[in-house]
Amino acid sequence: MAGRIAHVARGVGYRVGNSFRGVRRWIRRGYRRWDNDVLITKPDPECPYTGHPEHGPDDQCFGHMVVTHWRRPLLRDMFRDPLRKLRLRTPVDRMTLDEVLRLRSPDGYRIRTPEQILRLRPVRRGRGHPVWEPKADPRFERARPWVYLAGLHEEYGVPLEVRALKHLGGRNAGVRRVEAAKRGAGRAGVKIRAWTI
Numbered sequence: 671m672a673g674r675i676a677h678v679a680r681g682v683g684y685r686v687g688n689s690f691r692g693v694r695r696w697i698r699r700g701y702r703r704w705d706n707d708v709l710i711t712k713p714d715p716e717c718p719y720t721g722h723p724e725h726g727p728d729d730q731c732f733g734h735m736v737v738t739h740w741r742r743p744l745l746r747d748m749f750r751d752p753l754r755k756l757r758l759r760t761p762v763d764r765m766t767l768d769e770v771l772r773l774r775s776p777d778g779y780r781i782r783t784p785e786q787i788l789r790l791r792p793v794r795r796g797r798g799h800p801v802w803e804p805k806a807d808p809r810f811e812r813a814r815p816w817v818y819l820a821g822l823h824e825e826y827g828v829p830l831e832v833r834a835l836k837h838l839g840g841r842n843a844g845v846r847r848v849e850a851a852k853r854g855a856g857r858a859g860v861k862i863r864a865w866t867i
């Protein structure tokens with residue numbers, strides 16, 4: 671089982687596999703790698719996270735990576751906005767980081783950041799690691815988000831693996847995401863395994 675990448679079964683909400691509980695469950699079941707989906711929030715000129723490493727050297731908000739599958743998590747993954755300000759159809763790329771992080775599902779799930787996943791104790795202890803699956807956002811075709819993610823992996827000492835669906839988001843868009851991930855990791859001086867499926 672060690673070589674296989676865990677993935678939620680059909681019919682199980684993607685929120686489960688992308689959660690703390692989901693990660694702990696994969697590890698308990700003996701998996702060493704599992705699929706975690708990533709999207710990017712809205713580039714927010716009013717972003718409160720001044721100086722966040724994800725902003726890069728120019729401190730401009732490019733958007734923040736979040737671990738979730740559906741572009742419309744309220745519509746597709748049962749997430750609800752406790753402040754009732756977001757619409758059912760609002761996509762992640764039109765939400766700020768704080769808006770995404772406040773979402774809740776009735777069964778108790780939340781959306782996390784990649785750093786929160788990497789900080790989970792069993793992950794830091796080397797019991798397993800996520801294989802990131804970037805979804806269809808053209809920003810993943812740039813090195814920038816990957817430089818940040820690679821830096822996190824270096825900081826937490828966790829192997830960096832990325833896989834992308836080859837034609838999700840356009841013909842060969844997944845190939846471009848993988849190439850960007852390799853460029854970003856190279857720029858950060860971090861080893862990476864990245865491939866399309």
Ligand SMILES: [Zn+2]
Nearest residue numbers: 717719731732
């Ligand atoms: Zn920001």
